[in-house]
Amino acid sequence: MNGDYIVRATAANHQLRAFAITSRNMVEEARKIHNTSPVATAAIGRLLTAASMMGSMMKGEKDVLTLQIECGGPIGGITVTADSNANVKGYVIHPDVILPPNAQGKLDVSGALGPGFLNVIKDIGMKEPYNGQTHLVSGEIAEDLTYYYATSEQTPSSVGLGVLMDKENFVKQAGGFIIQVMPNTEDEVIDKLEENLKNITSVTEMLEKGMTPEQLLEEILKGFDIQIMDNIPAQYKCNCSKERVSRAIASIGRKDIQEMIDDGEPIEVNCQFCNSHYKFDIDELKELIK
Numbered sequence: 001m002n003g004d005y006i007v008r009a010t011a012a013n014h015q016l017r018a019f020a021i022t023s024r025n026m027v028e029e030a031r032k033i034h035n036t037s038p039v040a041t042a043a044i045g046r047l048l049t050a051a052s053m054m055g056s057m058m059k060g061e062k063d064v065l066t067l068q069i070e071c072g073g074p075i076g077g078i079t080v081t082a083d084s085n086a087n088v089k090g091y092v093i094h095p096d097v098i099l100p101p102n103a104q105g106k107l108d109v110s111g112a113l114g115p116g117f118l119n120v121i122k123d124i125g126m127k128e129p130y131n132g133q134t135h136l137v138s139g140e141i142a143e144d145l146t147y148y149y150a151t152s153e154q155t156p157s158s159v160g161l162g163v164l165m166d167k168e169n170f171v172k173q174a175g176g177f178i179i180q181v182m183p184n185t186e187d188e189v190i191d192k193l194e195e196n197l198k199n200i201t202s203v204t205e206m207l208e209k210g211m212t213p214e215q216l217l218e219e220i221l222k223g224f225d226i227q228i229m230d231n232i233p234a235q236y237k238c239n240c241s242k243e244r245v246s247r248a249i250a251s252i253g254r255k256d257i258q259e260m261i262d263d264g265e266p267i268e269v270n271c272q273f274c275n276s277h278y279k280f281d282i283d284e285l286k287e288l289i290k
Contacts (some may be wrong), residue, residue, distance in 0.1 A: 004234040006056050006086055007213040011224040015185040016193065018221060019056065020177040020213035021234060023049040026088060027163055028171040029236035033275050036095040038165050040075060042107040045163035046141040047080045048088045049176040052234045055082025058124065066121040071136065073114025074099070086234035089273040107165070110139035118144050120152065142176070156181040162203035173207040177216055196222055238274035245269050245278045250288045261285050
């Protein structure tokens with residue numbers, strides 16, 4: 001398959017649920033749209049990668065997942081949304097943040113985020129969206145999601161995410177995995193999985209070797225019988241349109257729209273997720289008031 005895709009699988013007789021993704025194209029697309037610095041690319045790239053896999057776990061066609069990081073570090077915060085078809089989009093508050101490498105010589109995502117919270121919001125057609133919030137435990141994002149799953153969803157999970165930049169600061173590799181332990185899983189399955197995970201170096205190293213998402217799962221779930229369920233294409237895709245933006249303007253109320261009309265200037269609305277510009281002239285604003 002060309003491009004980004006997710007592999008969904010089960011292992012150990014349905015005791016383990018597994019997802020793996022290659023996401024280079026979506027992360028590069030986000031980098032181009034938002035002109036992100038290397039550390040901001042790594043941060044939003046990891047979050048987009050995770051959101052894509054988590055989105056694919058949702059059942060309903062109209063379900064929406066939002067992952068939001070509110071933090072005190074120089075990046076200011078990140079918001080990413082995904083639908084159940086693994087389409088993602090996102091933005092960073094300060095896309096140009098530059099930091100020296102961390103002690104391991106890697107991009108310092110944790111330093112860019114600083115202390116903060118991870119919010120996981122699932123809009124699955126109920127009256128109120130589900131909202132789970134946890135502290136950032138490391139700010140490296142994968143560990144923070146692992147902690148979220150353990151505390152908010154009581155689903156022991158292992159999350160691995162990686163973004164590798166090349167010398168020109170384009171995205172060279174990006175991808176990740178989520179392995180979940182189902183209730184009543186046998187202890188020896190958990191022990192073996194933990195042993196396997198200890199030997200995993202890094203997602204991007206595995207991708208650099210040319211490994212596919214299928215091969216990532218084979219490596220992580222070595223010694224288990226794996227059943228690949230399906231492949232899902234994943235992509236960066238914004239669903240904004242002039243119609244959606246006009247509905248948003250219409251919702252701000254007559255008084256404010258009338259003020260815009262009285263100013264006599266056309267207005268321009270920019271989409272935070274894809275940087276599309278939508279212009280509304282006075283006649284269009286008058287239509288909205290109707």
